[in-house]
Amino acid sequence: MLEIRNLHVSANNKPILRGITLTLKKGEVHSIMGPNGSGKSTLAQVLAGRESYEVTAGEIMYDGKNLLDMAPEDRAREGVFMAFQYPVEIRGVSNMYFLRAALNSIRKYRGEDDVDAMDFLSLVRNKMKLLQMDDALINRAVNEGFSGGEKKRNEIFQLAVLEPRLAILDETDSGLDIDALKIVAEGVNALRSPDRTFLVITHYQRLLNHIVPDFVHVLAEGRIVLSGDKSLAFELEEKGYSWLEKEPVG
């Protein structure tokens, strides 16, 4: 469902991703691990359509369509969702209003009617329960004054409401204490389905104890240097990342 071929990306003329090739099949859970600064967020942002990154070579096919040709909003409407490493505070726009506008624009794209007010409310209630979110957060401005953990939880809550086909989680675990991590991971697990593909980006292996991936890839200096199954994550946890840079790649 997602094919990344030889992707090269620069920002401000600085090369960040240097030839990434990766195939995600429908229903699979892939994890990308890597040291800070290796380009994990860059990959996530490029998939979501951030315009400040320049794709200098390569292509990304999503369900047979050229993803790079699509505006960020159209990607979302086609089922791509990226949970931000640093969720943005949107002053003056309530979470509720924002989510409803997002859901309706996705529905409109699919030729569906706006969601009924009561249906929306019960959908929101259900998903809040799933993530054990504080009721008050839904009426507050998007992420404004949220703690780090609340912001991360809010990202997964949005994921739960919008039900994408491809979910990219960028370091969702950072900023969460162990209890919150478990809740969020359970929420994500509840959303796993044969029709939904996940790309779980993390620096630490601990998230992968809870969200068990089918495949693990290691990103270093803008390249995928290792791929394997979940045992690779444990290996990395033991050895750290530094050995990767010393060992010749390929």
Add this chain to the structure above:
Amino acid sequence: MIQAVRKEKDQYLANFAEFERQGTGPVPDWLQQLRKASILRVAEYGFPTTRDEDWKYTNLAPLSRTAFGLAGPTRLYDQLSDHWLLGLPGPRLVFVNGFLSSDLSRRDGLPDSVQVQSLSEALTHAPDLVGRHVGKYADPDEHAFTALNTAFMKEGSLVVVPPGTVLETPIHLIYLSTGSEHPFAVHPRNLLLIGANSEVRIVEGYAGQAGVAYFCNPVTELVAGDASNVDHYTIQAEGDKGFHIGTLRTCQERSSSLRLASFDVGGSLVRHNLTVTLDGEGANALLHGLYLGASDQLIDNHTRIEHVKAHCDSRELYKGILTDSSRAVFHGRIVVSKGAQKTDSKQTNNNLLLSNDCLVNTKPQLEIYADDVKCTHGATIGRLEEESLFYLRSRGIDKQAAANLLTYAFASEIVSQVRIGDLRNQLDRFLFAWLGHVPE
């Protein structure tokens, strides 16, 4: 320029001669003298120029160039009869081209003790009351446009709320400018006297017909008595060829609370001179402003908060959204007198620029003569944040809708301050419509 100034002076002197010839019913002596003294002031100094520090960014040449004559009574207000200001429920005085329209005005729903009269009515029924107050707060010697207004003072509104009155319904004073064969000037004069311990909300609205050239030069004097609670809203929704130079002068007594909010949603060249005087211990003033500029509008807000007595608070937040080649000026002055210890004052001005050709000049100015005070100010000028836009778009909201949502959120902080539901809803609706016309 010199010639333009002379021309504009001559024009107003000729108008004044005509104004005196027309006569306007019985005029008390004090008023005749006040008018004469004021026109002399206009003749002597003329209009300010950009060499004047307070008018540095606001060139009045377009105003001086046009020969604005006296307005005559008219019933041609069809195009304004469905203006949203007239959709607000509650008692109201409505003026068309400076003349009271008894068709459009309504005064039911007010207790007998509350006076809401047109100024010409008040000059007939209560000339002494008017004489005791008018010009005491807005000094014609201070500002050219106050002098001009005072010289032509004839019509406007008098609101007198006796002590201890809690008014449930807001009072609306609405000034419409509409079709006329030649460009005209109107000089509404409002006197709002709020007694001790009273609670009242007053809306001053100005609207004009698109395409009609006119100059609206209102002056309002507002006195808030001891421990009164006053909301005052100024809605400037003049037509696209309308000039508006408005003066609002408030004076607060002990422990009074004043909430002012100003909305600039129209006009071609607009200037507000707002002076708030905290003249009683424990008084507080809350000032909000929102200005929306498009095409080649110029909107200039000059505010001055005078802390005269001790233990007073003032908070000021003005926000502007500009697009096309519009311009805005914000100049916020806070003056703390020697005796005004424990003053607590905060001023903020935030501007959002939506185009490359728009421009804002913002300038805070603190003059502090007391030593135990807390005064802060801050100003920002910025664009919509790429990061926020991307966040919204990444959830499926299209680019224009995302930009509108962020812009709306920026403005709604001010709109939400309005404590009259109907007015707040109308402003909200206006804002949505306005955003719909803002190009990407």
